Amino acid sequence: MLLRLLLVLVGALSLAAPAGAQSNTVILSTTTSTQDSGLLDVLVPMFEKKTGVTVKTISVGTGQALALAARGEADVALVHAPSVERKYVEEGKMQHRRLVMYNDFVIIGPEDDPVKIKGLTKATDALKRIAETQSRFVSRGDRSGTHVLEQGLWKQAGVDPKGAWYIESGQGMGQTLGIANDRRAYTITDRGTWLAFQKRISLPILVEKDKPLLNIYSVMEINPANGPRVNTAGGKAFADFMVAPETQAVIKIFGVDKYGQPLFVPIAGKTDADFR
Amino acid sequence: MELIGQGLLQALRLLVSGDQEVWQITWLSLRISSTATLLSLIVGIPLGTALALAHFPGRGFVVSLVNTGMGLPPVVVGLFVTIVLWRNGLLGMLELLYTPAAMVLAQLVIAAPVVTGLTLAAVQQVPEKFRLQMLALGASRAQMVWTLLKEARLPMLAAIMAGFGAVISEVGASLMVGGNIRGSTRVLTTATVLETSKGNFDTAIALSLILLFLMFLVNWVLTWIQQGRRA
Numbered sequence: 001m002l003l004r005l006l007l008v009l010v011g012a013l014s015l016a017a018p019a020g021a022q023s024n025t026v027i028l029s030t031t032t033s034t035q036d037s038g039l040l041d042v043l044v045p046m047f048e049k050k051t052g053v054t055v056k057t058i059s060v061g062t063g064q065a066l067a068l069a070a071r072g073e074a075d076v077a078l079v080h081a082p083s084v085e086r087k088y089v090e091e092g093k094m095q096h097r098r099l100v101m102y103n104d105f106v107i108i109g110p111e112d113d114p115v116k117i118k119g120l121t122k123a124t125d126a127l128k129r130i131a132e133t134q135s136r137f138v139s140r141g142d143r144s145g146t147h148v149l150e151q152g153l154w155k156q157a158g159v160d161p162k163g164a165w166y167i168e169s170g171q172g173m174g175q176t177l178g179i180a181n182d183r184r185a186y187t188i189t190d191r192g193t194w195l196a197f198q199k200r201i202s203l204p205i206l207v208e209k210d211k212p213l214l215n216i217y218s219v220m221e222i223n224p225a226n227g228p229r230v231n232t233a234g235g236k237a238f239a240d241f242m243v244a245p246e247t248q249a250v251i252k253i254f255g256v257d258k259y260g261q262p263l264f265v266p267i268a269g270k271t272d273a274d275f276r
Numbered sequence: 277m278e279l280i281g282q283g284l285l286q287a288l289r290l291l292v293s294g295d296q297e298v299w300q301i302t303w304l305s306l307r308i309s310s311t312a313t314l315l316s317l318i319v320g321i322p323l324g325t326a327l328a329l330a331h332f333p334g335r336g337f338v339v340s341l342v343n344t345g346m347g348l349p350p351v352v353v354g355l356f357v358t359i360v361l362w363r364n365g366l367l368g369m370l371e372l373l374y375t376p377a378a379m380v381l382a383q384l385v386i387a388a389p390v391v392t393g394l395t396l397a398a399v400q401q402v403p404e405k406f407r408l409q410m411l412a413l414g415a416s417r418a419q420m421v422w423t424l425l426k427e428a429r430l431p432m433l434a435a436i437m438a439g440f441g442a443v444i445s446e447v448g449a450s451l452m453v454g455g456n457i458r459g460s461t462r463v464l465t466t467a468t469v470l471e472t473s474k475g476n477f478d479t480a481i482a483l484s485l486i487l488l489f490l491m492f493l494v495n496w497v498l499t500w501i502q503q504g505r506r507a
Contacts, residue, residue, distance in 0.1 A: 036474045175472070200475055229363045
């Protein structure tokens with residue numbers, strides 16, 4: 001009773017969105033990198049203008065983004081952890097997975113590169129050397145897309161990273177870069193965040209352009225059976241928008257003005273097989 | 277140090293240039309937190325007064341609960357309010373998650389125990405003899421309570437300041453239940469977190485300074501009311 005009274009009061013104070021307005025709202029669960037890079041600040045207004053639908057962007061780690069979507073707490077997901085995504089699709093929680101774009105991960109570390117990984121062509125070789133020499137390495141440790149990729153690489157390298165040298169930050173990419181810089185450690189980051197932090201850190205790229213370092217983003221719709229009130233039509237509209245030619249054209253040039261190079265490569269229409 | 281100087285400059289620039297987004301974020305912070313504080317007074321003052329005056333078995337236990345509530349971790353509040361407001365949750369049909377109203381609700385849960393606890397202490401510090409005297413002189417119970425609250429107004433204003441300070445400065449709950457959505461639920465604290473994670477440290481510092489200044493302004497007004505007759 002008291003709660004209801006309070007909610008009415010809050011409504012009266014004109015803070016609440018008018019009831020029922022959310023049917024015209026799409027909840028997008030996505031990763032921090034799409035938000036922190038500023039890409040969504042460009043794409044979301046485009047979509048809203050075109051459709052009149054309001055987008056609520058919830059940017060969290062890929063693990064949480066998918067977990068929320070699987071509970072029906074979001075209407076569409078834009079994430080970057082293909083192995084985990086495929087599992088959700090197989091379980092039927094997510095559907096109609098389509099590739100949107102990619103950028104890449106890079107291994108970075110102190111300028112003097114104490115264990116000489118610079119120039120290695122395989123990311124797994126670099127990680128093996130870091131583990132063998134017990135050189136400090138900062139991991140996101142938060143089940144984000146970046147963390148999932150990092151774990152996959154350790155597995156491929158046949159290493160179970162444990163010990164004082166392996167630091168789990170439990171934070172976003174930006175903070176993790178700060179910690180790596182401070183502790184003079186190696187780490188893996190997406191290129192976009194690394195570019196954004198150029199002024200603040202002195203950790204050059206040491207290993208790049210290895211195939212497993214590809215960072216592929218895809219968009220998925222949510223099975224309406226996941227929960228009540230899933231806005232299926234709105235979610236589909238946003239997913240369609242992400243792979244539409246006009247959107248892909250915007251993605252293609254995004255970042256050029258600020259970093260002198262694009263941050264993402266649009267790949268709508270391609271499949272996982274194209275990147276094996 | 278140089279960074280803080282840059283932040284200060286950036287704060288001035290953002291405010292003077294009338295950067296619309298910063299003003300909107302600042303205004304939203306103020307609106308959400310003052311609404312939550314106001315509601316917490318509506319809940320907390322009667323509850324605190326009642327607890328101060330009542331005698332019943334288990335009162336000590338309830339007071340301990342309130343005192344514990346004064347230190348409720350915002351992230352814990354955020355998590356539970358989120359789960360309740362989920363589409364699958366108890367109040368899912370209200371579709372409040374990721375709205376300013378959800379943030380008010382979470383902040384209310386944080387502020388109400390603070391106001392309740394401090395009101396309780398404020399009313400209790402008025403000597404019991406004073407109360408008995410009033411009743412003996414023929415005051416009705418309502419008159420007695422009203423006089424008590426007037427007697428306790430200085431510590432009560434402190435309760436308001438503490439409640440407001442707790443909610444305007446918290447970030448965990450606002451981030452979770454609000455979602456930090458641009459133009460809708462982004463407030464000073466959550467914007468600071470975002471700008472930090474983006475590496476825009478000068479903007480983050482600027483937002484922090486604006487937050488501190490806002491808190492100072494509000495407290496200044498409240499202090500002026502509190503100390504008014506003495507100053």
